[in-house]
Amino acid sequence: MGGRTLIQYIRNQNKSDVVKMLSRNVDDSNEASLVAKAIIEDVKARGDIAVNAYTKKFDGATIDDLQVSQSEIDEAMQVVSVDLKEALQEAANNIRKYHEQQGSNSYFINEKDYRLGQIVKPIANVGMYVPGGRAAYPSTVLMTAIPAKIAGVKELVMITPPKADGTIQPSLLVAAAFAGVDKIYKVGGAQGIAALTYGTETISKVAKIVGPGNSYVAAAKKIVSSVVGIDMVAGPSEIAIIADKEANPAFIAADLMSQAEHDEDAAAILLTDSEALAEAVKMELAKQVEQLSRKSIILEALSKNGAIVITNSIDEAIDITNELAPEHLEILTTNAVDVYGRIESAGAIFIGEYSPEPVGDYFAGPNHTLPTNGTAKFASPLSVTDFQKKTSLVYYSKEALEMRKDAIELIAEEEGLTAHANAISIRFKR
Ligand SMILES: NC(=O)c1ccc[n+]([C@@H]2O[C@H](COP(=O)([O-])OP(=O)(O)OC[C@H]3O[C@@H](n4cnc5c(N)ncnc54)[C@H](O)[C@@H]3O)[C@@H](O)[C@H]2O)c1
Ligand SMILES: N[C@H](CO)Cc1c[nH]c[nH+]1
Numbered sequence: 001m002g003g004r005t006l007i008q009y010i011r012n013q014n015k016s017d018v019v020k021m022l023s024r025n026v027d028d029s030n031e032a033s034l035v036a037k038a039i040i041e042d043v044k045a046r047g048d049i050a051v052n053a054y055t056k057k058f059d060g061a062t063i064d065d066l067q068v069s070q071s072e073i074d075e076a077m078q079v080v081s082v083d084l085k086e087a088l089q090e091a092a093n094n095i096r097k098y099h100e101q102q103g104s105n106s107y108f109i110n111e112k113d114y115r116l117g118q119i120v121k122p123i124a125n126v127g128m129y130v131p132g133g134r135a136a137y138p139s140t141v142l143m144t145a146i147p148a149k150i151a152g153v154k155e156l157v158m159i160t161p162p163k164a165d166g167t168i169q170p171s172l173l174v175a176a177a178f179a180g181v182d183k184i185y186k187v188g189g190a191q192g193i194a195a196l197t198y199g200t201e202t203i204s205k206v207a208k209i210v211g212p213g214n215s216y217v218a219a220a221k222k223i224v225s226s227v228v229g230i231d232m233v234a235g236p237s238e239i240a241i242i243a244d245k246e247a248n249p250a251f252i253a254a255d256l257m258s259q260a261e262h263d264e265d266a267a268a269i270l271l272t273d274s275e276a277l278a279e280a281v282k283m284e285l286a287k288q289v290e291q292l293s294r295k296s297i298i299l300e301a302l303s304k305n306g307a308i309v310i311t312n313s314i315d316e317a318i319d320i321t322n323e324l325a326p327e328h329l330e331i332l333t334t335n336a337v338d339v340y341g342r343i344e345s346a347g348a349i350f351i352g353e354y355s356p357e358p359v360g361d362y363f364a365g366p367n368h369t370l371p372t373n374g375t376a377k378f379a380s381p382l383s384v385t386d387f388q389k390k391t392s393l394v395y396y397s398k399e400a401l402e403m404r405k406d407a408i409e410l411i412a413e414e415e416g417l418t419a420h421a422n423a424i425s426i427r428f429k430r
C-alpha cells in the first residue's frame with residue numbers, strides 16, 4: 001500500500017470538530033469554468049462545426065451523424081445479453097413503480113365569485129446528460145429518464161460523449177430505449193451542454209438540462225443556468241454508515257468501498273461506538289480491496305475522504321450524521337428503526353444489513369441521483385417534480401373584485417404604486 005494511510009481514525013474529538021474534519025472542500029475549479037465558458041461561446045457562434053471539433057479534440061471521434069440512428073439502437077439490443085436486458089427491465093419497472101407515486105397535482109379553489117388554481121404541466125423538452133468514459137452507467141439513464149417520462153416530458157433528448165470509434169456503449173442505448181428517451185445525440189462535455197442550451201443545426205434547444213457529469217459538465221451547467229433550467233449539480237459520491245458492535249465488519253467494509261470506487265474524491269465514513277468493530281472494519285478493508293478491480297481509485301478515495309469515527313455513543317453518531325447530511329446513509333445497528341427515525345438530513349437511508357447501498361443504486365426504485373456535499377439539508381433526490389412546472393390561475397368576477405377593491409387599493413397606495421391602484425379603481429368609476 002506504499003505507506004499511505006488506508007483510512008483515517010477520528011476519536012476523542014467533539015462533535016463540531018468531527019464535522020469540520022469530515023466536511024469537504026469541493027474543488028469548484030475556476031479552470032474548468034473558464035474552459036467551459038470558451039467552449040459554450042464557440043458552440044453558440046458556430047453550432048455543429050464547433051460541436052464536431054470538440055468531439056474530435058476531447059473524445060477522439062469523428063462523427064458524421066450526431067443523432068444515434070434506429071439501426072444503432074437495434075444493434076445495441078442484439079449485442080446486450082438477454083440477462084442484462086432482463087435485469088435492466090426489472091430495475092426500470094421498480095423505478096417506474098416508485099416514481100409513479102411522485103409529482104405535484106393541479107388544484108383549484110372554487111368559491112361562488114372567484115376561482116383560484118395551481119396548474120401543473122410537464123416541462124415540454126428536457127435534455128439529459130449521460131456521462132461517457134468510466135462512468136457510463138445505464139442505471140443513471142433509467143434513473144433520469146423514467147421520472148421525466150412519468151412527468152409527461154414530450155421531447156426527452158439524451159446526450160452522451162461517443163467513444164473514439166464513434167459508438168455509444170450499447171447498454172446505454174438499451175436503457176434509453178426501455179425508459180422511452182426520444183432522441184440521442186453523440187456529444188458530451190461543455191459542448192453538449194451548450195448545444196442543448198442554444199441549439200445547433202442538428203440539436204434543438206431545451207428548457208431544462210439534467211444529469212451528472214465531470215467538472216467541465218458541471219461548470220457548463222452552472223454557466224448556462226441563467227438561460228435554461230438545471231437540476232442539482234451532484235458532486236462526488238458519499239456514504240456514511242452508523243454501526244454498533246453487533247454489525248458485520250465485512251459488510252461494512254464492502255459497502256464503504258462500493259461508493260469509494262466511484263472516484264478518487266468519493267467519501268466513505270463509518271461512525272461507530274465500538275473500537276472492536278472499527279478495527280475489524282479496517283482489517284476487512286485491507287483484505288477485500290485486494291480483490292477489487294478499481295483498487296487504486298478506492299485506496300485514493302479512502303485515504304483522502306475516508307474515515308472511521310469512534311463516537312462515545314450511537315446518539316453522538318446520529319448528531320454528527322445530521323450535520324454531515326450525507327448522500328447515502330446505512331444504518332447497521334440493533335435498533336436501526338429507532339435510529340432512522342432520528343435522521344434529519346440524508347439523501348437516501350438504507351436500513352439493516354440486507355439493504356446495502358447498491359440495491360438503491362440499481363434496483364429498489366428510489367432515485368440514485370441524490371444531493372451531495374451537505375446539500376441534503378435542503379435538497380431532495382431527483383424526482384418527477386424536477387420535470388414539472390407550475391402556473392397559478394386567478395379568476396375574479398365583477399362582484400368579487402368590487403367587494404375587495406378597497407383592500408387592494410390600500411396596499412397598492414402603501415407601496416406608492418398608484419398605477420396598480422388605478423387598474424382596480426378604473427373598473428368601478430362611473
Ligand atoms: N452522481 C451520480 O449519480 C453520478 C452518476 C454517474 C456519473 N457521475 C459522475 O460523472 C462524472 C463522469 O465523468 P467522465 O469524465 O467519465 O464523463 P463526462 O461525460 O462527464 O465527461 C467527458 C467529457 O468531458 C469533456 N472533457 C474532458 N476533458 C476535458 C478538457 N480537458 N477540457 C474540456 N472538456 C473536457 C469532454 O467533452 C468529454 O466528452 C464523474 O465525476 C462521476 O462521478 C455521477
Ligand atoms: N452511487 C451513485 C450516485 O452517488 C450512482 C450509481 C450509478 N451506478 C452505480 N452507482
Ligand SMILES: [Zn+2]
Nearest residue numbers: 258259262361
Ligand atoms: Zn454507486
